Amino acid sequence: MTRFWLIKLVRTVITLWFVVTFAFIVLRTSGDPVVALLGADAMPDEIEHFRELWGLDRSLFAQYVSYVGQMATGQFGNSLRDSRPVLEIILERLPATAQLGLAAFIIAAIIGIPAGIVAALRRGRLTDRIVMVFAVFGFALPNFFLGILLILLFSLYLQILPSSGTGTFLHLLMPSVTLATFTAGTLARFTRSAMLEVLEKPYMRAASARGVPFWQRVLFHALPNAAIPIVTVIGLNLGQLVAGAIVIESVFAWPGIGRLLVVAVSQRDLAVVQGLVLVIAVTMVLANLIVDLLYGLLDPRIREGAK
């Protein structure tokens, strides 16, 4: 068991190191941050001064070493833009994104999983086809487009929902539904196929033969067995939720880290971008760790293999 966790830990550290390094390389090779910050008309001595101030005059390797060291010790530095600590800026924005992501995830699960179950139970019939049409619609429709459509309908024509900003439940509604559609569609499809496979298993027939009522069979015998692929998809889709949040927050002017990232990248605010990348990476790695843990909880055979 300890070995299992040690391997997981080492892997996590390596993954984070890769992410951090990648972010460093991309940001340094995509243009001069000082020019982006100060504008093309800035005076040379001004630029020089700025470089020195932020340590950008040192060699790339020296910059990398001090950067990795800072990341490892949790010092994300100060924003190039307004000199406030990066951590403070990120923590300020994180709750908004967490709220949006969580709401979207709950909506996706509430719609996607039951829809997949019903589709599997009604395989080949009209209900199944309708669910699958919506599922394809859900993950084929770009969410910025859906967002704009919703704003047009509910904010401009019907005028019942606010088009942007945060604060109330009504503000949360459109962005979270928009963000949830992709995940809901994916979940519906995977739940359907996982359930179809499980429903064919001999133990389902054996449960009928014992006189287990229909919904008990579906919920207590089939669904827990189908949960492994479903949980996998949820873990993988968390990345989609984060990526989606970047777009959705821009469309609905939602003050989360997605919008922060867009602004920071366009302004070449290196420290903020690096901090955000690390936060997002840690979230993803943690999510996958939780998925691994859930596997063990869900299936005694995996639990045993991990020991």
Added chain:
Amino acid sequence: MTDPIPQTGPLIDIRHLSVPLPRGADRPFAVEDLSLTLNRGEILCVVGETGSGKSLTALSLMGLLPTNLPRPQGEIMFEGRDLLRLSRSERLRLSGRRLAMVFQEPIAALNPIYRVGAQVSEVFRLHTDLKAAEIREKVIELFREVRLPDPEAILRAYPHQLSGGQCQRVMIATALALDPALLIADEPTTALDVTTQAQILKLMLDLRSTHGTGILFITHDFGVVAEIADRVAVMRHGKLVEIGTRDAVLNDPQADYTRQLIAAVPRLAPKTTAAVLGEPVLRAEGLTKTYKTRTLIGASREVAALKGVDVTLRRGETLGLVGESGSGKSTLAQCVIRLVEPDGGEVVIDNGAFTGLTGSALRHARRKVQIVFQDPYTALDPRHAVGDAIAEGPIIHGLPREEAKARALDLIEAVGLERSAARRFPHEFSGGQRQRICIARALAVQPDLLIADESVSALDVSVQAQILELLAQMQKDLQFGLLFITHDLRVASRICDRIAVMQRGVIVEQGPAAELFANPREPYTRELLSAVPGRDWQDRPSQGQQP
């Protein structure tokens, strides 16, 4: 055999049962106009080959027919009610309480994520008002009755931690929990080892006499019928061919089909060895292989699958490897063909070292050893035409394409198929035909050694007999050595010159088939022989004459 319990009227009365097939199927009915009765405390065996409708008959009784089938017609009277016209709630009250079922794959019939105890308890929770502690007592009592070792540990175990035989005992315990009037057993021992099968059959006989349960026992094996049946119903293509008492049907069958089936049942009658044997084609010495597994408590454990096994096989000779699951017989075959790397020992094929070869030398040497697997349904690529599949091997080993194609056609004919079969795809063939194709494919590269790993175990008896005959004929023509792996001593006796009995990674006894069966030295060999179902019946002098 115990006397049937006194009866008053039939327990189950099936009248004109028809199970229609969906449109476009090869015949209109899976079960057609079937009428039969089962009495209280009686064991009725329903026998038939694949597609005879025996399983669908059982599923109609339980209301478990696949949902894509149209509604069955006719009636099935049970305790004054027609089972085909029950409401959903009536069905739920009956299932598990008055009617119970045991399935073919015991491990797969248990939900892998719940503890075994919880699954057996479910029956009590659903159908009684007992409290948790009382249920636990009942379950332990049941486990004792079906003779599970250490009932309390099994209660807490997960299905994958138990053996197939243990899982089947758990299933039987579940089925008997509420003392049902009828137990339906669908091939309950087919997936089990012979010795386990013998124990389960004995258990069912005991339970019948203590509980008075009527048992509808579905099987394809006449040996099992001889052990357990009071009456026998023979089915074919969904119709009842013959029904009668066990002795009447087994010893004096009226229908031609029954006679054919009985004649095809392999008997424990060792074949006499062909006189001339050639050079050794396989010499394996000191083969060892150890697997690491994990036990119930999670500690890592090493299992020695092979503990220094020596095997020699000559050209034109058939060596049978018999033993139960876990005895190491399949590991031995896989080490010989190097699908699994042995930890130690040496394999010499056709006087050339086989272990230690790598790269192109190994690829080249692989031609000399071919294998035919158990399941002909998964062994063929569904997207390759049969002729291409057979010609592929020779082409890889350097034969010009045209010659390979010609050889494939000859082989297709040699294994008893039409030459036109070359252009068709695997799904167009039956299981037996596919196994013929697999044999042709293996022989296409002209191997010196052919390994048949349970190659006839998944086939119906009549088909099984044909495939065994084909293997013997091809061997006579081509003079390859045949390593024949099986769990079924009857099958082994039919084809093998010599038999090696494996147990826990060692060959405990080997010798000419006739000698081994007549004078088994080892207790384990004797145990295996006595577990062969239907032995007493087949040993009767009147039995087994060709019709």
